[in-house]
Amino acid sequence: MFEIVKILYRELHYRRLKNNPQIAADPKKFKEQLRKTGDIKRGIAFQSVAFLFFGLMMAGAVVTVGGDDRAAILLATYSLLPFIMALYTTTVNASYSVSMGIFEPLKPLPVRTGAEYLSLLLALDCVPSVIALLPAVVGMVHRNPLAGTVGMLWILVGAFLGHVLGLVLFTFSGSSGVGGRLSGLRSLVRVVGVFLFVGMFYFLNYIQGYVNEHYEELLPFFERYSIAYPFSVASILEPLNSFLLALGYLAVLVPVYAVTLRKLWRRIEEGFNAAGAGVSTFVARTHHPVVALAIKDFTIVLRKSALLVGLVFPLFVVMPSAVKIFTSGQMGEWSVASVLLTVAWMSSLGVDAALKIDGREFEVLRGLPVTLGQFIEGKLIIMSAVPVLSGVIIVVAASFFSPFLLKLLPAAVVLPLTASSLTLAFFYHGERDLSVPETGFGHVFILMILDGLVLGIVAVLWYFLGYPYAMVLAGGVVIAILRSISR
Amino acid sequence: MIEVENLVKRFGSIVAVNGISFRVNDGEIYGLLGPNGSGKSTTMKILSGILTPTSGRVLVGGVDVSRDPLRVKEITGYVPETPVLYESLTPAEFFNFVGSVRRIPEEKLQERVETLVKAFGIEKYLGEMIGSLSFGTRQKVSLISAMLHDPEVLILDESMNGLDPRSARILRELLMDFREEGKSIVFSTHVLALAETICDRIGVIYNGEIIAEGTVKQLKELAQEESLEDVFLKLTESQEEVATIVQALRETL
Numbered sequence A: 001m002f003e004i005v006k007i008l009y010r011e012l013h014y015r016r017l018k019n020n021p022q023i024a025a026d027p028k029k030f031k032e033q034l035r036k037t038g039d040i041k042r043g044i045a046f047q048s049v050a051f052l053f054f055g056l057m058m059a060g061a062v063v064t065v066g067g068d069d070r071a072a073i074l075l076a077t078y079s080l081l082p083f084i085m086a087l088y089t090t091t092v093n094a095s096y097s098v099s100m101g102i103f104e105p106l107k108p109l110p111v112r113t114g115a116e117y118l119s120l121l122l123a124l125d126c127v128p129s130v131i132a133l134l135p136a137v138v139g140m141v142h143r144n145p146l147a148g149t150v151g152m153l154w155i156l157v158g159a160f161l162g163h164v165l166g167l168v169l170f171t172f173s174g175s176s177g178v179g180g181r182l183s184g185l186r187s188l189v190r191v192v193g194v195f196l197f198v199g200m201f202y203f204l205n206y207i208q209g210y211v212n213e214h215y216e217e218l219l220p221f222f223e224r225y226s227i228a229y230p231f232s233v234a235s236i237l238e239p240l241n242s243f244l245l246a247l248g249y250l251a252v253l254v255p256v257y258a259v260t261l262r263k264l265w266r267r268i269e270e271g272f273n274a275a276g277a278g279v280s281t282f283v284a285r286t287h288h289p290v291v292a293l294a295i296k297d298f299t300i301v302l303r304k305s306a307l308l309v310g311l312v313f314p315l316f317v318v319m320p321s322a323v324k325i326f327t328s329g330q331m332g333e334w335s336v337a338s339v340l341l342t343v344a345w346m347s348s349l350g351v352d353a354a355l356k357i358d359g360r361e362f363e364v365l366r367g368l369p370v371t372l373g374q375f376i377e378g379k380l381i382i383m384s385a386v387p388v389l390s391g392v393i394i395v396v397a398a399s400f401f402s403p404f405l406l407k408l409l410p411a412a413v414v415l416p417l418t419a420s421s422l423t424l425a426f427f428y429h430g431e432r433d434l435s436v437p438e439t440g441f442g443h444v445f446i447l448m449i450l451d452g453l454v455l456g457i458v459a460v461l462w463y464f465l466g467y468p469y470a471m472v473l474a475g476g477v478v479i480a481i482l483r484s485i486s487r
Numbered sequence B: 001m002i003e004v005e006n007l008v009k010r011f012g013s014i015v016a017v018n019g020i021s022f023r024v025n026d027g028e029i030y031g032l033l034g035p036n037g038s039g040k041s042t043t044m045k046i047l048s049g050i051l052t053p054t055s056g057r058v059l060v061g062g063v064d065v066s067r068d069p070l071r072v073k074e075i076t077g078y079v080p081e082t083p084v085l086y087e088s089l090t091p092a093e094f095f096n097f098v099g100s101v102r103r104i105p106e107e108k109l110q111e112r113v114e115t116l117v118k119a120f121g122i123e124k125y126l127g128e129m130i131g132s133l134s135f136g137t138r139q140k141v142s143l144i145s146a147m148l149h150d151p152e153v154l155i156l157d158e159s160m161n162g163l164d165p166r167s168a169r170i171l172r173e174l175l176m177d178f179r180e181e182g183k184s185i186v187f188s189t190h191v192l193a194l195a196e197t198i199c200d201r202i203g204v205i206y207n208g209e210i211i212a213e214g215t216v217k218q219l220k221e222l223a224q225e226e227s228l229e230d231v232f233l234k235l236t237e238s239q240e241e242v243a244t245i246v247q248a249l250r251e252t253l
């Protein structure tokens, strides 16, 4: 049995890697990554070590926080991690293993296959997140042995809950084709997963501080909703009740699990694969070439989570300062402006991901009458989309506190465009043919300085002469670059 | 109409195309035959404006490829030997993308996609990601996307590969119709029987040079051989070589 799961696991990760253009384009990197993640033991060990880093952080908090109650609430919050990881890996892995037909090669072989394999395969990747919580559980056992043990049970129940929910979500999300009813939901799950992983560090820090400060308000809340996971985890200080509650959870989950799994397996057995699932008709929908290029990029990015991380990542660098402004309640024009400037500055980091979207499929564009100008403008849209959107959200949110801040909207839109167009001008300076330049670390470093300089000048203008002047300069840069591009 | 004069293409020190000249008239299907690595694909990429020539003159529909490759891309449809397509888009999304970039009016795009998709029988794959399609289906997507804008010139690099007999026949009939309409078509293949049935004239390319050109009949006379296969082997100096190799194989196996 283990032999088969091993092969399936390897196949699953092989396909997932092939779907990641940043890795698939480079045969050496690909081989290495496959060696790392394709081997079941090595892959899980590798991830577990990464997760243990967070695990130790969490354990530290559980051990040092004052009072068992607070420790229990912390543990309850942390138990979200295995739950969400299980939910995430189950849905993503299920969609890969079904749509790519990784069970197909097994069918003609004289081996017994069954739903258990599928479940095991899908669940394996959430093992590291359970392991990550072990130190925290040990910390809890150290404080209160009985509570700690029940805590462990809850962690497992949480992971199982996530797994079952993931199975349900996938099984009832209709066709595996792109147009499936819940395909939007799947993209959303992916986006959330990406956010969650990168944001974990901030999240943990924040939670610890928050629990410490607002303990009195939190306690009744957790008690009132103690029947719902993960609040229920906080009940471990009354081990018997908590244990019974956990059993109640299992009593519901196990039958749901059995039914869903059987249904999903039948779908696989019947040779349900991506090809030929459902007829769809063609509806012509054309756009301006630049818009079409951007739409194509957005569609690809939403379907390849690895690229999404690259585009969204810069935001995490900015998040803490944005959060700080909102929590401090001091929302002057200048403090919001500084966040907008930072967001814009960070947007140049997205160039790497934006230019990697096409990958080896860039050949397609070379056969089409796409001009370099159109290509660059399309990339400008992609690069600035996330920063512009988040800038606008920040400004709108800030304007709820002081409406006059709404006047910063133009800055939220223009500043990222300034930085992104500078970035693209830097890479495509003097280039005539459609091409993808090398975006090495050195280049990006120089670029950050260059962008920083220009944004610095904008900031200086803003500070000494006033907002309109700064906008004229920032907008002028964009227009000048766009003009030289389209020539 | 395609006119090629003394075309040379070098990749560093490799000479892929070594001074070839030929011409494809309107309403003509021109076959490019030649052993692996002889420069067929390179020539075809130049004809479709993807590669720039090292030297020589190439006019496609009267447009100089070196001067205005973009215009050349607008009037040609190119099907590469291995389909390169955005794998995480669906065929429907891909056709809309190509239609947008080529500025095809929506009604015309709708009509052409519907007709071609039906002709090649890929309706039920319209909503699947291209990455999950079979090789032949991808080839069909690639073919359709090259014909959406009703190009004056078609460059087909081994485009029959992977097509089932039904689709191969449809493509053949389609090419005949295009010829009637006066389009110029360049067609490369290793299937000599196919070349014999489809192509009006054939150029045999070897080591980056055209070593013989003409109708199938002319080529047979030239080489004094009965079948196109023997013509090909003789022209590319492989006839005796093949005989020795086969002999060696028989002895060892």
Ligand SMILES: Nc1ncnc2c1ncn2[C@@H]1O[C@H](COP(=O)(O)OP(=O)(O)OP(=O)(O)O)[C@@H](O)[C@H]1O
Pocket (backbone or CB within 6 Å): B011, B014, B015, B016, B034, B035, B036, B037, B038, B039, B040, B041, B042, B043, B081
């Ligand atoms: N981008 C490139 N860089 C370097 N050499 C190249 C490149 N493209 C082609 N070549 C070389 O040019 C020569 C001709 O290649 P080409 O692909 O045109 O051959 P072909 O006739 O299409 O062969 P096949 O029948 O195998 O498709 C080969 O020696 C090949 O190695």
Ligand SMILES: [Mg+2]
Pocket (backbone or CB within 6 Å): B040, B041, B042, B081, B157
């Ligand atoms: Mg070739």
